[in-house]
Amino acid sequence: MKFTAHVNVMPLKELLDPQGKAVTESLHNLGLTQIDNVRIGKHITLLIEAASEEEAKAKTEEACKKLLANQVMESFDFTLTANA
Amino acid sequence: MKFTAHVNVMPLKELLDPQGKAVTESLHNLGLTQIDNVRIGKHITLLIEAASEEEAKAKTEEACKKLLANQVMESFDFTLTANA
Structure with a gap:
C-alpha cells in the first residue's frame, strides 16, 4: 500500500x-x-510504501527524527493519507 | 476577530x-x-485581524500573491481557523 x-x-x-x-x-x-x-517552517510531502498505516506512521516518524527536523530547534507534526 | x-x-x-x-x-x-x-516547500502561519472570514481569506491570498509565493515556480493553498 x-x-x-x-x-x-x-x-x-x-x-x-x-x-x-x-x-x-x-x-x-x-x-x-x-x-x-x-512564522515560517517547512512543508514536506513524501510517498511511503508500507503494509499498514502503523508502519507508514513509524517510517515517517523515523524520517522526521533522523533527518527532516532538528528537534533542538524545531517541532514536527504530520498527517497520512492512503493513496488509491 | x-x-x-x-x-x-x-x-x-x-x-x-x-x-x-x-x-x-x-x-x-x-x-x-x-x-x-x-518534495519540500514552505509552511507559513500568520495571524490576521479581520472583520470576517471572507476578509481574512482575501488578505491571506493577497499576502501569498504579493510576497509569500512565487507563482511562476510555486503553488499555494491555505486553511483559516478562527481564534477564540
Missing part, C-alpha cells in the same frame, strides 16, 4: 524566527498591516 | 525539486528505502 505523508516542520514557539519577523515587516510595508506574527 | 492562516507553498509538480531529490537519496542512505518522491 502507498501512503502520502504531509509533514510540517516549524521553529519552536519559544524561539525567535528571524525569517518570519522579516516577512511580517515586509507585509506591513506592502500595506498588509492586519497581518502579524508570521 | 482574529484568524490563524496555515499556508503551504510548494514547488509546482511539473518542476524538478533538487532539495527534495537530495533528501530522498539521504533517506535511502539512512536505510529508509520505502520512502520516495520527497
Whole structure:
C-alpha cells in the first residue's frame, strides 16, 4: 500500500524566527498591516510504501527524527493519507 | 476577530525539486528505502485581524500573491481557523 505523508516542520514557539519577523515587516510595508506574527517552517510531502498505516506512521516518524527536523530547534507534526 | 492562516507553498509538480531529490537519496542512505518522491516547500502561519472570514481569506491570498509565493515556480493553498 502507498501512503502520502504531509509533514510540517516549524521553529519552536519559544524561539525567535528571524525569517518570519522579516516577512511580517515586509507585509506591513506592502500595506498588509492586519497581518502579524508570521512564522515560517517547512512543508514536506513524501510517498511511503508500507503494509499498514502503523508502519507508514513509524517510517515517517523515523524520517522526521533522523533527518527532516532538528528537534533542538524545531517541532514536527504530520498527517497520512492512503493513496488509491 | 482574529484568524490563524496555515499556508503551504510548494514547488509546482511539473518542476524538478533538487532539495527534495537530495533528501530522498539521504533517506535511502539512512536505510529508509520505502520512502520516495520527497518534495519540500514552505509552511507559513500568520495571524490576521479581520472583520470576517471572507476578509481574512482575501488578505491571506493577497499576502501569498504579493510576497509569500512565487507563482511562476510555486503553488499555494491555505486553511483559516478562527481564534477564540
